[in-house]
Amino acid sequence: DGGITQSPKYLFRKEGQNVTLSCEQNLNHDAMYWYRQDPGQGLRLIYYSQIVNDFQKGDIAEGYSVSREKKESFPLTVTSAQKNPTAFYLCASSIVARSNYEQYFGPGTRLTVT
């Protein structure tokens, strides 16, 4: 079955710790994305990658970092510099990073930082 997996579903961390969220896809998609969803807000783009070893900042990249060493994987690190890290994080992919291709989403990771 092709799809996007995100693990874990729920993640708890202490303030001041970096945490890495996993995202893997077996759809053979070139482009991958990270979004953040907060209550009452739409999905906001954190980072996206059009191809291996390439990534660009989205609207809210501050306090986050990513890597794209393999086509299938696009991990997101939430650093201690992110002021409000508690949120629902969604990873997505699309065939290519063009505006007329829909994105496929993973199930999400809910991160709680206390």
Next chain:
Amino acid sequence: DQQVKQNSPSLSVQEGRISILNCDYTNSMFDYFLWYKKYPAEGPTFLISISSIKDKNEDGRFTVFLNKSAKHLSLHIVPSQPGDSAVYFCAASGTGNQFYFGTGTSLTVIP
């Protein structure tokens, strides 16, 4: 600044009736629009899309209408079913690689 707006946070509809979800956008350069459906604790799933060269796209019970002059799109679900109860997001994109999402409308279909 929110470029895509869904002004109704929630909507309740009787089973069998029509559900109409609305979305407004501000950027006239947007030329591709999508609707996603999301259940709690799950990722959004793609529902239907429309290009700016069309004003209507239909897929089964779902129809999306685009009014470019008003910068408005709507999703019609006919007939509505209890399984349609979910949060619906509209999204828009233009010449760049980025999609802009609305804040979502929570639809409840009452049996």
